[in-house]
Amino acid sequence: MPANAEPRPLSGPIVIFSFDRPEYLGRLCASLKTQQRVSIPEGGVYLLQDGAVSPHSGVRVAQDEAIAACVAAFREHFPGGVVMQSPDNLGIAQNIRRGEKLVFETLDQEIGYFFEDDLELGPLYMHMMEELYAALRPLPNIGYFTAYGDVKLQAPGPEVKLLPMAHNWGFALLRDAWRRIDARLASFYTVLEGRDYGARNHFRLYELMQESEFATNATSQDAFKSQACAELGLARLRTDVCFARYIGEKGVHFNAATFDRHGFRDMKWVDREDVHLAPVSAAEVEQIQARSAEGLRRFRAEKFDEMFAAHAARRFDEDRLVTREDVEDMYRLVLDKRPHGENMFNNFVGKRTIRELRRRLIFTDEFRMRNPLPGEWRPKD
Known part of the structure; x- marks a missing residue:
């Protein structure tokens, strides 16, 4: 042009x-x-x-x-x-x-x-x-x-x-x-x-x-x-x-x-x-x-398989299905106790993901009571 x-x-x-x-x-x-x-x-x-x-x-x-x-x-x-x-x-x-x-x-x-x-x-x-x-x-x-x-x-x-x-x-x-x-x-x-x-x-x-x-x-x-x-x-x-x-x-x-x-x-x-x-x-x-x-x-x-293996050694798949051990570990780490009865196991093991289990426990009143927000994080009036 x-x-x-x-x-x-x-x-x-x-x-x-x-x-x-x-x-x-x-x-x-x-x-x-x-x-x-x-x-x-x-x-x-x-x-x-x-x-x-x-x-x-x-x-x-x-x-x-x-x-x-x-x-x-x-x-x-x-x-x-x-x-x-x-x-x-x-x-x-x-x-x-x-x-x-x-x-x-x-x-x-x-x-x-x-x-x-x-x-x-x-x-x-x-x-x-x-x-x-x-x-x-x-x-x-x-x-x-x-x-x-x-x-x-x-x-x-x-x-x-x-x-x-x-x-x-x-x-x-x-x-x-x-x-x-x-x-x-x-x-x-x-x-x-x-x-x-x-x-x-x-x-x-x-x-x-x-x-x-x-x-x-x-x-x-x-x-x-x-x-x-x-x-x-x-x-x-x-x-x-x-x-x-x-x-x-x-x-x-x-x-x-x-x-x-x-x-x-x-x-x-x-x-x-x-x-x-x-x-x-x-x-x-x-x-x-x-x-x-x-x-x-x-x-x-x-190179891909080696790279993926190295990544898998550092990071976990949060979308994999929950095992019984996962439920026990999450309760211990998040709520300092064991699950009461079999209800959580029945609802999550092999049916739902790690991410869903984590959200289920963290967004409970019990978790919030055990982990109060620091004063500087609280909403200001």
Whole structure:
């Protein structure tokens, strides 16, 4: 596309997932406003704002002021954008799924562009995403693609080539691929039900992963989506040239030391006028997909069982069925006594989970009387 050509409209909506980092969100939104060669209608930009308090545990995971600041940062740049603010904390996996369902079910779009708050875009990011869409749309088995590039390679351009996708950052996803991936993740979402995402049952999720010939070392929604793409033969693609920079120095997975170690502080985007996407063939995409899948296959065959065994040695499965010994142990530890009669054994042994037994005892008046709240924890009048 010539640099002086009329800006083209985006092929799909933009969805931004936000939690409690307004300073990062503001940088992402500002960078979206400076995109070149494309036009972004404000009504096609959606903020999927997560909430502050878990509906499952009641634990507060963010301050209301931070949530409000995120909405304000979005409104500053996109006053005509759409804010979808959750009253509860959904966690990243369910918030992202909410955005995917918005694009592919409610809006019935063929493609969506999805961003978390920790990517700052160069001025040609969305232009390159549209170039990728035009080139990849006719090809089979396309899943994800992105243009954040390879921070280690930092290819200078002008020619842009494709590599296997690493992180799910600033990505595009196609509707048909999402439907297949989401169906594949049904068991994953079942394990997440009724609990905080940060307290998800890793043991059960590794058990799910164990059933496949592909695996990773993580239990995140990104990890399971990568596994699903490998199982389904869907390609995950990124550019070799960087058209954005990762800014998430502070967060769940990064601090200043790890941010520097990965080279993100020196990540620079390319904004030269003559960048262009190299010709893309179905054979090339198939080779890239095979390389990605082979990495997950080798990890499953060579490293997964040892990793899972090490995890099982440290963590227990709270969703396994209760034994008689469990009932006796839980009563002793929580209530300092033995169960009276056989009623609890009959109701729980082989029928209900450790988690259900623990909740049953901890939420009793007897437990509260034996374990009064410290004064500083008590509600203030």
